Amino acid sequence: MMEIGLVGKPNVGKSTFFEASTLAGAEIANYPFTTIKANMGMAAIRGRCPCTDLDVICSPKNSTCRGGTRIIPIELLDVAGLVPGAHSGKGLGNQFLDDLRQANALIHVVDISGSTDEEGNPVDRGSHDPMGDMEFLEREIDFWFDNIISRDWTKLSRTTESMHGKIEVGLSEKISGLGINVHQIFDSIIELGLDRDKPTKWSEEDLFSLASTLRKRAKPMIIAANKADRLDENDVKKLPEKVNNISIIPTFAEAELALKRAEHAGMLDYLPGEGEFKIKDPSSLSQAQTKGLDRIEAILNTYGSTNVQKVLESATYDLLNLIVVYPVEDEHKYTDHDGRILPDAHLVPQGSSAKELAYKVHTDLGDHFIKAVDCRTDMTIGHDHQLKNGDVIKIHANR
Ligand SMILES: Nc1nc2c(ncn2[C@@H]2O[C@H](COP(=O)(O)OP(=O)(O)O)[C@@H](O)[C@H]2O)c(=O)[nH]1
Ligand SMILES: [Mg+2]
Incomplete structure (x- = not known):
């Protein structure tokens, strides 16, 4: 979540x-x-529930609906x-x-x-x-980011250099749990113009700039x-x-x-x-x-x-660029296997594909993805089709 x-x-x-x-x-x-x-608690954000457009009475599972407004839980940390x-x-x-x-x-x-x-x-x-x-x-x-990155930096940079390894991979392992992936680290290194082959030459200021750039992306x-x-x-x-x-x-x-x-x-x-x-x-x-x-x-x-x-x-919606999509099992009734109508609202990054949504619902569904259907239009969409806010999607998979 x-x-x-x-x-x-x-x-x-x-x-x-x-x-x-x-x-x-x-x-x-x-x-x-x-x-x-x-302190961790459950807050909520609002989204437009497709039930109004589709003219159905929904029975949400992971969220609630109040008069056509979907209330979607998010975690808040004090x-x-x-x-x-x-x-x-x-x-x-x-x-x-x-x-x-x-x-x-x-x-x-x-x-x-x-x-x-x-x-x-x-x-x-x-x-x-x-x-x-x-x-x-x-x-x-x-x-705080800089402290985490700089800890044992000499060792990591030397080992990586002598083994001709990729510094972004070593770094991503080192800072796993901070919510930053290897691509973001790679992009940040390039953006700062740091020499990927010579991490031992990076100065303390370079590391701090890297920490700051990563922090802006990750948080x-x-x-x-x-x-x-x-x-x-x-x-x-x-x-x-x-x-x-x-x-x-x-x-x-x-x-x-x-x-x-x-x-x-x-x-x-x-x-x-x-x-x-x-x-x-x-x-x-x-x-x-x-x-x-x-x-x-x-x-x-x-x-x-x-x-x-x-x-x-x-x-x-603005900062994290998320959209809300509604996966269903029955593309005509918009239900899950229990018959619940428009059961789940999923927050996914803008630009996510149908296949990425499949993976979010279940690894199996992603692994065996064949095609998806946009239930609002009844059109078949491919694995790389970009989802829109409010989409209702049926995923077909090989079982
Ligand atoms: N005037 C005013 N006071 C507020 C507002 N929000 C919080 N406070 C007051 O600020 C003080 C500190 O609030 P608290 O939530 O404990 O702050 P925290 O230490 O940041 O968690 C309390 O007396 C609150 O009642 C606000 O929007 N307006
Ligand atoms: Mg407090």
């Missing part, structure tokens, strides 16, 4: 974002290092706060960084209101420049500019769309969590990502609750949503 890591210094709202997205019990408190152990120096162990930093090995993408949660210093201690609003946090975090993760990042409610509307609107090619989305994690909790308690109807909610029984609310919900309503009216869902979906 796809995994996204929430990273950032302490006290920026990671656990709030996490709980709002998962409604699990991550601790929320106003001091650093509340979250000592990495990593404890990282401080400058984390890669060298400061604040238990390298333990926390190791939690990110499996992550496909990172959400960097920043306190955009500037009311936490670089260690995460509360300070006057606006007295800390959040732009500095963006740089430090990337650098920490680069250093693409999006910024949640959180606590945006503590900024003036004009300042929020003035936020750049990107910094160093990293997208920035203002978020209101606290408001999202309040809505989720109220929804959970049966006080209101609210669908994550939507720009409105409906209070079930206004007369049952306390004055404080009414006031709180009024504030949240003002946020939704101004910004369209709390943007928590938007960040998760942007990470999935």
Whole structure:
């Protein structure tokens, strides 16, 4: 399953974002290092369910459907706060960084209101420049990658050179588990213009550049500019769309969590990502609750949503370029062998072929792939046909 890591210094709202997205019990408190152990939970992204177009009533298995919107689970990891120096162990930093090995993408949660210093201690609003946090975090993760790559580098580079081996292969074995494949390593080496035949000649700076390049490929990042409610509307609107090619989305994690909790308690109807909610029984609310919900309503009216869902979906669809496809066994009824209609939603990289989908469903199905059928059009498609978002696919295999 796809995994996204929430990273950032302490006290920026990671656990709030996490709980709002998962409604699990991550601790929320106003001091650093509340979250000592990495916390994994199930969040969800939305996709358009084919049931509407195909005019069927679906019976999903690995996901759910709410009125034609498919809710697809993803894993979310709440990593404890990282401080400058984390890669060298400061604040238990390298333990926390190791939690990110499996992550496909990172959400960097920043306190955009500037009311936490670089260690995460509360300070006057606006007295800390959040732009500095963006740089430090990337650098920490680069250093973490660099530490892993540089460990026993002399040995690896010498052995590879003397055996006329491929350095990208040796490296990929060395850093297996970081979610980087041999092609990405090869491409990065070429991009940096490093001599593949002479890895013993690579300098420390070369290795650091390689670490940084690999990190950007393996752990693409999006910024949640959180606590945006503590900024003036004009300042929020003035936020750049990107910094160093990293997208920035203002978020209101606290408001999202309040809505989720109220929804959970049966006080209101609210669908994550939507720009409105409906209070079930206004007369049952306390004055404080009414006031709180009024504030949240003002946020939704101004910004369209709390943007928590938007960040998760942007990470999935824009950053990782994934699409959702629906493999089925019966191409006319769109069912699996149990008769469930449109059972599974699979997230696959844009450009994936029908055969790659077959492998994702089951190794056997990939090994014995003959052809596939696009169930929406009834057209036969070959093994290298590129899938589109929302495709419903029947795979024919030799058994
Ligand atoms: N104003 C405001 N405060 C927030 C927001 N998100 C989180 N907080 C507060 O920031 C503090 C730290 O949040 P927490 O989630 O524990 O941060 P973490 O250390 O990064 O996990 C808590 O007091 C939260 O209520 C937000 O969107 N707006
Ligand atoms: Mg936390």
